[in-house]
Amino acid sequence: xxxxxxxxxxxxxxxxxxxxxxxxxxxxxxxxxxxxxxxxxxxxxxxx
Amino acid sequence: xxxxxxxxxxxxxxxxxxxxxxxxxxxxxxxxxxxxxxxxxxxxxxxxxxxxxxxxxxxxxxxxxxxxxxxxxxxxxxxxxxxxxxxxxxxxxxxxxxxxxxxxxxxxxxxxxxxxxxxxxxxxxxxxxxxxxxxxxxxxxxxxxxxxxxxxxxxxxxxxxxxxxxxxxxxxxxxxxxxxxxxxxxxxxxxxxxxxxxxxxxxxxxxxxxxxxxxxxxxxxxxxxxxxxxxxxxxxxxxxxxxxxxxxxxxxxxxxxxxxxxxxxxxxxxxxxxxxxxxxxxxxxxxxxxxxxxxxxxxxxxxxxxxxxxxxxxxxxxxxxxxxxxxxxxxxxxxxxxxxxxxxxxxxxxxxxxxxxxxxxxxxxxxxxxxxxxxxxxxxxxxxxxxxxxxxxxxxxxxxxxxxxxxxxxxxxxxxxxxxxxxxxxxxxxxxxxxxxxxxxxxxxxxxxxxxxxxxxxxxxxxxxxxxxxxxxxxxxxx
Numbered sequence: 330x331x332x333x334x335x336x337x338x339x340x341x342x343x344x345x346x347x348x349x350x351x352x353x354x355x356x357x358x359x360x361x362x363x364x365x366x367x368x369x370x371x372x373x374x375x376x377x
Numbered sequence: 378x379x380x381x382x383x384x385x386x387x388x389x390x391x392x393x394x395x396x397x398x399x400x401x402x403x404x405x406x407x408x409x410x411x412x413x414x415x416x417x418x419x420x421x422x423x424x425x426x427x428x429x430x431x432x433x434x435x436x437x438x439x440x441x442x443x444x445x446x447x448x449x450x451x452x453x454x455x456x457x458x459x460x461x462x463x464x465x466x467x468x469x470x471x472x473x474x475x476x477x478x479x480x481x482x483x484x485x486x487x488x489x490x491x492x493x494x495x496x497x498x499x500x501x502x503x504x505x506x507x508x509x510x511x512x513x514x515x516x517x518x519x520x521x522x523x524x525x526x527x528x529x530x531x532x533x534x535x536x537x538x539x540x541x542x543x544x545x546x547x548x549x550x551x552x553x554x555x556x557x558x559x560x561x562x563x564x565x566x567x568x569x570x571x572x573x574x575x576x577x578x579x580x581x582x583x584x585x586x587x588x589x590x591x592x593x594x595x596x597x598x599x600x601x602x603x604x605x606x607x608x609x610x611x612x613x614x615x616x617x618x619x620x621x622x623x624x625x626x627x628x629x630x631x632x633x634x635x636x637x638x639x640x641x642x643x644x645x646x647x648x649x650x651x652x653x654x655x656x657x658x659x660x661x662x663x664x665x666x667x668x669x670x671x672x673x674x675x676x677x678x679x680x681x682x683x684x685x686x687x688x689x690x691x692x693x694x695x696x697x698x699x700x701x702x703x704x705x706x707x708x709x710x711x712x713x714x715x716x717x718x719x720x721x722x723x724x725x726x727x728x729x730x731x732x733x734x735x736x737x738x739x740x741x742x743x744x745x746x747x748x749x750x751x752x753x754x755x756x757x758x759x760x761x762x763x764x765x766x767x768x769x770x771x772x773x774x775x776x777x778x779x780x781x782x783x784x785x786x787x788x789x790x791x792x793x794x795x796x797x798x799x800x801x802x803x804x805x806x807x808x809x810x811x812x813x814x815x816x817x818x819x820x821x822x823x824x825x826x827x828x829x830x831x832x833x834x835x836x837x838x839x840x841x842x843x844x845x846x847x848x849x850x851x852x853x854x855x856x
Contacts, residue, residue: 350501
């Protein structure tokens with residue numbers, strides 16, 4: 330089984346209004362940082 | 378406080394193990410992030426799907442390498458507190474803020490925008506997606522800036538004051554700390570090494586697929602781009618490495634003496650030893666093969682210039698010579714092999730044989746992992762050459778370690794070895810598996826509108842539409 334990044338739909342994204350695109354950008358960014366934060370916290374629990 | 382010598386050795390071994398493991402991944406992802414930015418920029422500029430296919434292909438590999446780099450890096454930062462608590466306490470006021478910037482960069486630029494790269498195309502559109510890719514590439518560079526600044530300060534400490542409690546405190550200017558004397562050289566040398574490491578991997582993967590199908594347009598493109606990088610940047614790296622060496626001679630002469638194998642001083646020009654067996658106990662280089670006066674010529678630009686040897690350094694302040702001597706030669710040897718590969722590719726390109734010279738492709742495959750070997754060897758040269766100090770000339774390694782017992786460090790070292798081998802073994806295996814499959818038109822997740830002409834009903838067969846179909850772009854002559 331292979332995991333694949335989603336790179337389709339660039340045109341669909343471009344069709345969205347700017348505020349929506351920026352909103353999605355911020356949302357995905359926050360979720361990504363939070364995910365890494367969770368990983369860091371788990372590692373801290375393991376090591377400490 | 379009594380330091381257990383065995384615990385000290387084990388703590389050093391643990392740090393060497395984890396940092397060597399960690400360094401492999403940023404050495405790859407720094408260059409790959411920039412390569413991805415170039416690929417996406419070329420796709421947006423030219424509209425050629427081939428670039429998007431390559432972007433997708435390498436993005437998957439980048440994601441896995443990045444994840445392993447971040448996870449192993451987080452472990453590194455915690456290890457400062459567990460095994461090197463005395464060092465962290467003494468140097469924390471100076472290196473703490475710089476390391477915090479590095480971590481913040483990794484979190485907020487690299488990891489944050491990587492999510493947008495992976496999942497955001499249909500949400501944010503192409504231009505914002507490209508902006509996210511640029512942020513990840515910028516993040517890897519800024520992250521390298523901060524962590525190399527920390528390391529360089531430990532090699533050439535300036536701009537500090539010693540507090541009443543013995544702590545290193547920042548002096549009046551942070552600029553002096555950040556831009557310490559060895560930092561610019563080490564930063565440029567390390568970042569170029571990362572770019573070359575990536576180029577060799579990309580070139581090796583391209584060569585692998587060219588050996589199987591020399592008409593593979595994707596393999597041709599990545600091989601051509603990688604060989605341009607090797608041909609143009611390897612000479613620059615050798616030049617920068619020379620400058621870095623001259624800087625080291627000025628600020629850390631004992632390290633250069635160990636690199637050169639100069640146990641004795643040479644008042645009338647020092648030889649460049651190509652080979653030898655360092656015997657530190659007896660302070661001599663056995664079976665030495667050298668070029669007379671060449672070391673003075675390289676280091677002082679005068680064949681008769683005097684060069685001091687390790688006989689001018691107290692035994693207790695000498696680094697382990699054999700490790701420094703050999704890792705330095707491995708790094709330099711691979712650097713010249715990179716240059717040779719680049720020149721060979723230029724020759725092949727000039728003769729129009731870049732894509733069908735099987736010997737060149739085999740050489741590129743052999744060289745594919747050599748960038749990693751070179752960066753690890755170079756890192757060992759600079760880090761072991763700094764011994765026996767953590768903060769050069771000021772704080773000894775033996776005075777930096779936590780008051781731990783040897784069994785405690787041994788158990789954690791064994792745990793690291795087991796967990797790292799399992800987790801990162803799987804990750805590396807997955808990356809190799811991704812590389813073994815050829816990049817192709819219509820990489821999964823990339824929708825195509827240009828599938829070839831619409832066929833009328835009849836018996837004329839259309840082009841294959843499966844995931845391994847031939848590329849829609851004609852093979853290009855070069856990059």
